[in-house]
Amino acid sequence: MxxxxxxxxxxxxxxxxxxxxxxxxxxxxxxxxxxxxxxxxxxxxxxxxxxxxxxxxxxxxxxxxxxxxxxxxxxxxxxxxxxxxxxxxxxxxxxxxxxxxxxxxxxxxxxxxxxxxxxxxxxxxxxxxxxxxxxxxxxxxxxxxxxxxxxxxxxxxxxxxxxxxxxxxxxxxxxxxxxxxxxxxxxxxxxxxxxxxxxxxxxxxxxxxxxxxxxxxxxxxxxxxxxxxxxxxxxxxxxxxxxxxxxxxxxxxxxxxxxxxxxxxxxxxxxxxxxxxxRGASGNLSSAYFGDDHQMLDLRTFQEHQAADTTSKLLFKGAVADNSHSVYTGLIRIKPDARGSNAYQTNRNLKLSDTAWAESVPNLEIENNDVHCSHASTVGPVDEEQRFYVESRGVPSLVAERLIVAGFFDEVLDHFAVPALASVARDRVNKILDSHVGALLTSDSALLADASNESA
Amino acid sequence: MSELVISDLRATVDGKDILKGVTLTVRSGEVHAVMGPNGSGKSTLSNVLMGKPGYVVTGGAVTLDGVDLLAMATWERAQAGLYLAMQYPVEVPGISVKDVLAEAYAASDRDRQLVPSLMATEANLIGFEREFLDRPLNVDLSGGEKKRNETVQMAVLGPKIAILDELDSGLDVDALRAVSRRIELATTEGFSGGERLGVLAITHYNRLLEELHPDVVHIFANGQILESGGPEIATRLEETGYAAWVEEEEQTAPTAAARPVVDDPFFSDGLL
Structure with missing residues (x-):
């Protein structure tokens, strides 16, 4: 200093x-x-x-x-x-x-x-x-x-x-x-x-x-x-x-x-x-976030509708692994002049370990009644039915989880206007997923090694 | 010759006895039909055989060619040669059918490069639009399309024994015929020149059996097989309904792993 x-x-x-x-x-x-x-x-x-x-x-x-x-x-x-x-x-x-x-x-x-x-x-x-x-x-x-x-x-x-x-x-x-x-x-x-x-x-x-x-x-x-x-x-x-x-x-x-x-x-x-x-303005916000180790990712959004006939769409998807934390809080604010507005807010979180933690807090503040707003928020582990379905085709458990998590983010990454950046982001997500698959290797190791060789 | 042997299989869901001692053997080339009223535990049988979470086996044994299936993870059972065509195939966003089958191939040392062309061939055989093959798994597919998708996946994976859980539901007459022809062909010739397929078809109605011509029909109610015999049983069932076997209306079996809304991370709401 x-x-x-x-x-x-x-x-x-x-x-x-x-x-x-x-x-x-x-x-x-x-x-x-x-x-x-x-x-x-x-x-x-x-x-x-x-x-x-x-x-x-x-x-x-x-x-x-x-x-x-x-x-x-x-x-x-x-x-x-x-x-x-x-x-x-x-x-x-x-x-x-x-x-x-x-x-x-x-x-x-x-x-x-x-x-x-x-x-x-x-x-x-x-x-x-x-x-x-x-x-x-x-x-x-x-x-x-x-x-x-x-x-x-x-x-x-x-x-x-x-x-x-x-x-x-x-x-x-x-x-x-x-x-x-x-x-x-x-x-x-x-x-x-x-x-x-x-x-x-x-x-x-x-x-x-x-x-x-x-x-x-x-x-x-x-x-x-x-x-x-x-x-x-x-x-x-x-x-x-x-x-x-x-x-x-x-x-x-x-x-x-x-x-x-x-x-x-x-x-x-x-x-x-x-x-x-x-009037007639649109704002589309998307995010893919992925925490591992002891990380904390903290995202706060404000969709503020000041004018009439405005539209906002928000889709934030996150995953937390290891001991990582994520926080998402989102506020849709409809001002008195913003009649005829549409506002959507969706936040989905995957919890990939028992010690990871995801907070999701959606909020609405509406000062005009002639509007359409919706919000949805979920926090949960990888869907058991999806995992069972993929595994029932003969895909090893960890590979199945990796596929499902990558697929979970796909919807958001498709929103990137620059495909090259989406693919960079996809690579980095896959890298984190791979490191977890690697860390969890147990009896599946031989099969997974084969799988990765095949794809190389 | 492969053999799926189920002996005195017992299982519970949420502590409730659903399978109360099921004994059944399916061999290569055989078509078995398990027929029973709603809530009799038919789907539980298929889920237990595939190792779905939430079902607890409390007794009995299941082997495929002498190997204990109950000790295996779901994916290992699939690799061992068991396939379950599901009654309600789950939507899995962001993953294509191709990806899943390629990973399944890779896990069994098969060449994943073979998957796309095999899929295309199989899709043509049953009139499944090829454009669906690149789409996310089951997303936005109609009931009938999902069932055809299940059939394509089965044919590409080439199992020894296939459990078909209400495969007929959702399929129109033509599609049912095409799917049945495909399965029938597999029971006589096998997939890609392999062993002949053994089939365990679980169904509520007769229409699948009219197309699939089972060798053995089992009447299943209250968690047990009440009677087994030739196709004539199905004919008798058509005339009298299940009343001849079951005295009272049965309670609906609880479904395992009922999904609370918050556990569905892929709910998409038609948004964006």
Whole structure:
């Protein structure tokens, strides 16, 4: 821990020490002062209930100093894990890599550049209606201390601004990667889809196996009649704490599809707010999450219908193995003006061991009667009837369980707008499943070995 | 020659005696029909033979070619050569029939690459749409399609002994005929030139027997076989109903592993 900051690691002086355009530095300073007035979250509040937030001591973690200007990162320094991941995604329209909190690579096709797409670091000038105003366009007010810290201490926010009427075929990707032990970083991605635009972007949060805290904020403005797809993978290392926020505002007749695969982390939380602000807006939220070992995955969703004739569909499917925990709480909020709205919320959880634990808490808050809402939530082991059926065909017990769990997630993974990311997520799910099949090998070992050889 | 020998089999569900001493032998090439009223324990018999959780064997023995089936896990019984075509095949989202059969092949050292073409051939034989083969297991299939799916899987797996639990329900006349022809062929020629199939057909109605021509008919009620004989018994049953064997209306046997709604993680609600 650095001595000069030990009295207050998260002060406005620290925010002021970060570089960037003047407008950004002012913004950080104000946010740091706001944050100083905010309390550390407590499990006493509903939004943090069941969480492990009380175990997190932020004083154990330090912000990563800016790299020496002379020794700026070069492409050759980008960790192999990141370049390999990018390759798995296939062809991209552009990519931004954020390594230990700093943008180290920005790529955008010439065509998209000419068409006016802004992708990468925030611009120097805070021009009105320009890309600079994308930052904070949805998170006017941080929902918690970590969001406020992100505004105050985010070293290198990433902006994606897509002009109106532009249709982008290839996905754009942002990868955040951390490998500094005992560090805390504040990844920020601010996206604006102009009116009637259409595009899809990938967000990946990865890390080396180091103890660290990441507190990301992703905000998305979906302009009127725009179609924006977000595909996210959270696969940070097993010692990482993630406390994240996702916020979206969807305009008139616009559609947001957001799909998240949450796999990594010691404690990994994401709060997702989807606000349907324009008439006829749609928001589809999907997630596949899979915990093992002593992990805790913590997901909080808010489907907020502010305008009439809006539709939200949520499908979150999770599995917990070993001693892992998962928490899902979801709120459908129908505002008084949101007549004719449809809201659906489904959360299914598979409990793969007796010591695993899954919490599922759906909630409705309805202030207009002319709406259709439904929610469903289940927690249970692998269905015995399904297992019996598959085994009755001659499939060994563990292989049957593996098939059923993989099949359980299939429905959600199909919702990923970027098939390559779905297949990466599928591979990682299978890897966890394989490790469990391996750990449980008993009398089935010979047969399973044959099965895996056959499939190789 | 294979032989499924059931001797004095007794079983309970939720502590209630359902099978009260069943003795029956099925050999390769033979077709046995077990007929009984609803609630007589017929389906319990098929579930106990396959090792379904929730059924407790309290006595007796079951062997397939001398090997103790009751000591085996469900999948091992299947690998030993037993097949159960289920009365109500379960929907399993996200897994195709192909995946399941390929894993079953792999587990018995058979070449999983053979599965797709075998499935296609078998599907054609009984008029099962090939597009269903890539779909998730039983999801959105009609009752008749599920039964044809059960038949295709049986033919691909090529068991020694098949238990058909109410296979006729849900099948229309043409489909029933096609499925019956397939099974009959297996009882005379075996699957892929293997041993002739032995069949234990459990049914409530006569229509399957008109197509399948059993060698032996067993009247089953109150957890026991009351009488066994040739096809003429089925004819007698057609005339008199079960009244000739059973005096009173029987109570419905409880179903094992009744599923509470919260245990169904795949309820999909038509959502998304």
């Amino acid at each position: 650095s001595t000069d900051l030990s009295t207050d690691s998260f002060s406005s002086a620290v925010a002021d020490s970060l570089d960037g355009p003047a407008w950004l530095r002012e913004r950080r300073h104000a946010a740091a002062e706001d944050a100083a007035q905010m309390a550390f979250p407590s499990t006493d509040s509903e939004e943090w209930r069941y969480s492990r937030i009380g175990d997190l001591d932020l004083e154990q973690f330090e912000m990563i100093p800016a790299p020496d200007a002379d020794a700026a990162h070069t492409t050759s320094e980008i960790p192999l894990a990141v370049t390999e991941f990018i390759q798995e995604l296939g062809q991209l329209g552009g990519s931004v890599l954020v390594y230990n909190g700093r943008i180290v690579s920005t790529q955008l096709s010439d065509e998209l550049l000419q068409q006016g797409v802004v992708f990468g670091a925030v611009p120097e000038d805070a021009t009105p209606k320009g890309a600079a105003e994308v930052l904070g366009a949805v998170m006017h007010e941080a929902p918690d201390l970590f969001g406020a810290y992100n505004d105050a201490f985010g070293a290198d926010p990433v902006v994606l601004d897509v002009p109106r009427n532009l249709v982008i075929d290839l996905p754009l990707a942002v990868v955040f990667y951390v490998d500094v032990a005992d560090s805390i970083t504040f990844p920020r991605l601010s996206v604006r889809g102009g009116e009637n635009s259409q595009f899809s972007f990938i967000e990946a949060s990865l890390s080396a196996d180091v103890p660290a805290v990441v507190a990301p904020v992703t905000e998305v403005v979906v302009g009127n009649a725009a179609r924006v797809s977000h595909s996210a993978l959270q696969d940070v290392g097993p010692q990482v704490w993630q406390v994240g926020t996702f916020l979206a505002e969807v305009g008139q007749d616009a559609t947001l599809d957001a799909a998240l695969a949450a796999i990594g982390g010691s404690y990994a939380r994401l709060r997702m707010d989807c606000r349907l602000v324009g």
